[in-house]
Amino acid sequence: MSLFVEFHLIQNFAPSNLNRDDTGAPKDALFGGHRRARVSSQCFKRAIRLTAQEQSLVAPEFRGVRTKKLKALLLERLAGRDRAEAEARIETALAAAGLKLKDDGKTEYLLFLGEAEIAGFAALIEQHWDELAGAPGGEKKGKKEAKASAPADVQKKAKALLDGGKAVDVALFGRMLADMPEVNQDAACQVAHAISTHRVEREFDYFTAVDDEGGPAETGAGMIGQVEFNSATFYRYAVVDAHKLLDNLQQDRELALSALGAFTQAMVRAIPTGKQNTFAAHNLPSFVGVCLRHGAPMSLANAFERPVAPRADQPLTAQSVAALAAHERQLAPVYADSRDTWAYLDLTDTWPEQLGNRVGRLDDLSAWVCMQVADRLGA
Numbered sequence: 001m002s003l004f005v006e007f008h009l010i011q012n013f014a015p016s017n018l019n020r021d022d023t024g025a026p027k028d029a030l031f032g033g034h035r036r037a038r039v040s041s042q043c044f045k046r047a048i049r050l051t052a053q054e055q056s057l058v059a060p061e062f063r064g065v066r067t068k069k070l071k072a073l074l075l076e077r078l079a080g081r082d083r084a085e086a087e088a089r090i091e092t093a094l095a096a097a098g099l100k101l102k103d104d105g106k107t108e109y110l111l112f113l114g115e116a117e118i119a120g121f122a123a124l125i126e127q128h129w130d131e132l133a134g135a136p137g138g139e140k141k142g143k144k145e146a147k148a149s150a151p152a153d154v155q156k157k158a159k160a161l162l163d164g165g166k167a168v169d170v171a172l173f174g175r176m177l178a179d180m181p182e183v184n185q186d187a188a189c190q191v192a193h194a195i196s197t198h199r200v201e202r203e204f205d206y207f208t209a210v211d212d213e214g215g216p217a218e219t220g221a222g223m224i225g226q227v228e229f230n231s232a233t234f235y236r237y238a239v240v241d242a243h244k245l246l247d248n249l250q251q252d253r254e255l256a257l258s259a260l261g262a263f264t265q266a267m268v269r270a271i272p273t274g275k276q277n278t279f280a281a282h283n284l285p286s287f288v289g290v291c292l293r294h295g296a297p298m299s300l301a302n303a304f305e306r307p308v309a310p311r312a313d314q315p316l317t318a319q320s321v322a323a324l325a326a327h328e329r330q331l332a333p334v335y336a337d338s339r340d341t342w343a344y345l346d347l348t349d350t351w352p353e354q355l356g357n358r359v360g361r362l363d364d365l366s367a368w369v370c371m372q373v374a375d376r377l378g379a
Contacts, residue, residue, distance in 0.1 A: 002241075004241055006291040007238045008237055009236040010235060010236075012231075018039050018276075038193050038196075039194040044236070048270040067113075074125070090121075097162060114167030118165075162180070163183075166252060170185060174186050174188070186248075233308075235324070240260065261369060268285055269284070289342060300328055303324050308320055318348040325350070329355070343368045345359055345365050
């Protein structure tokens with residue numbers, strides 16, 4: 001039985017530039033023939049990961065690290081060993097797993113590794129220290145040559161380490177190593193680009209900076225410039241395949257449920273950091289709806305194909321929630337499963353009460369997600 005946990009958020013941000021393009025302007029997109037504000041899925045994924053870490057929503061041993069500096073991390077864990085000897089053994093152990101280091105000691109590309117995988121490499125090197133003594137040392141060897149210098153049993157153990165390490169963020173967002181497809185992990189979570197529910201125009205902030213040490217004869221500004229920004233009510237959507245998450249976490253049911261609770265909290269609290277020192281747009285969602293779907297995922301973005309129009313008597317957030325509910329009512333009889341169920345947190349008092357279970361706090365919504373998924377996953 002399929003089980004998808006969907007998150008539908010309406011979130012209004014004050015003037016800000018949360019996610020910039022290559023020119024420094026806020027990202028945008030055409031949708032329904034109208035220009036919309038946009039925050040990329042990659043931006044929100046990172047914000048979710050950082051929120052989970054900063055608020056300790058996931059235990060350190062179940063977190064992932066995205067880095068090219070795997071060698072440096074392993075040197076820290078082998079700090080009690082001779083550095084030159086440790087470097088040689090690290091290079092051989094990583095090569096045995098199929099990971100190549102460049103001349104600067106970094107991996108060829110960013111790796112997304114679980115904390116347990118990194119700890120596993122350190123333990124493997126410690127355990128087989130003497131067997132790895134034939135490592136290349138200071139002289140440079142090719143990938144195949146370095147790999148061949150590791151004993152066969154070490155090579156087998158090194159490759160086996162790359163299993164995701166039960167890292168929650170790796171399980172959720174997946175990873176791809178182009179030259180090592182056997183250790184790829186398909187994401188259990190999909191995150192949509194957030195788009196505004198209404199038309200948006202860019203605005204420009206012309207600013208000047210005064211030189212504090214300027215003398216009486218020095219007139220004018222010490223610096224002038226401009227920053228582009230916008231303000232928008234966003235529709236945010238994400239979906240987690242509960243069974244895929246359980247598979248990625250190696251059938252650890254308790255960890256999978258904990259991960260869903262943590263994701264619920266982090267998804268809602270995540271705010272991108274782009275130019276926040278300039279705008280301080282720390283605005284939390286006005287509406288959070290969670291739907292457990294049993295057929296297939298169903299984004300409600302098309303509720304805003306026709307953009308919401310500003311009205312003097314009703315905020316954009318409330319209008320957006322009403323449009324979202326109307327679209328769900330339109331689609332559900334045609335596409336939804338009779339077992340699908342909603343719970344929601346609504347500060348606009350707009351979502352129809354008959355469309356789910358209303359909760360008063362984010363903690364209650366997170367608990368509802370965990371309880372409902374636990375019932376549907378079974379023992």
